[in-house]
Amino acid sequence: MMSATTNDPDPSGILVDESKTGIEKYKGHNFTASMFVREHIDTLEEFEVRDDDVILAGYPKSGNIFTQQVMSLIYNEGHRNGIENIPNMERVPWIEYVLKNRDYTKYPSPRLFSTNLPYCLVPKDLRRKRGKVIYVTRNPKDVLTSFYYFEKLIPSLTPSPTFEHFMEKALNGEVFAGSWFEHVRGWYTHKEDFNFLLISYEDMVKDLRSVVLKICQFVGRQLSDHEIYIVLQKSAFKNMKSDPNANYEFLDRKIVDKNRGNFVRKGTIGDWKNVMTVAQSERFDKIFQEKMKDLPIKFMWDINEDKQSI
Secondary structure, three states, rough: OOOOOOOOOOOOOOOOOOOOOEEEEEEEEEHHHHOHHHHHHHHHHOOOOOOOOOOEEEEOOOHHHHHHHHHHHHHHHHOOOOOOOOHHHHHOOOOOOOEOOHHHHHHOOOOOOEEOOOOHOHHHHHHHHOOOOEEEEHHHHHHHHHHHHOOOOOOOOOOOOOOHHHHHHHOOOOOOOHHHHHHHHHHHOOOHHHHEEEEEHHHHHHHHHHHHHHHHHHHOOOOOHHHHHHHHHOOHHHHHHHOOOOOOOOOOOOOHHHHHHHHOOOOOOOOOHOOOOOHHHHHHHHHHHHHHHOOOOOOOOOOOOEEEOO
């Protein structure tokens, strides 16, 4: 993967070009133009994956940051016992962004990575079943709600004036990362091409211990009961939100304007009910049924309900 050689990166190491605004479409995917480097995306296809690499994948606002925290704690004793002051973005870097002075070939194994990319743009080695993919899902109404507020934080994007406006953009695949439906469908229908584990944000919220144990089994990590207890404590939303290595508050204003809100917001299930009107919810339900009816994925739409289809 290439390293940053031009422009000044923010403190997190991400190369940012403030002269670029809006969305840039490339290879059928939408990127935030200010952080998009075409040559870098082109190198990803041939990136050499190791057998013990783990990629955390998911559509934006699906629980990616939550999962980063869990994985960082599972893999790093220094994070669990608090003796290392390293942001999760450095422990579990995003492969689609150009980072300054990062040579992943020199990273010790096992390596952890994150991505919001669709299945078709990740390294080919993953589709040869090298490494492992953990894909996190979340009920799409909460994804839309969280994404609506998140869009407002990004200076290079023009925020939607209303949720209705944002919802229309999202349903048309006109937000960065494109269509939620295509992203989830793409990964799920090609899951047999990867060493693949599907987890959900809602399961992490309601029964994190079970998800942690599932992840540990999938990646071959053995933790003591005490170590699992620490993972659960430090991954609890209120603790993660106040953890400077996990809450992304370190991001430069060129990426996130913290005066407009918090990167990590509520961490709950069913917040869409506070934003969506009945008409918007019913319209979304109809589109969801049309696009996802043949996939056996169920979602939890309210914290007091079990998983179900619409």
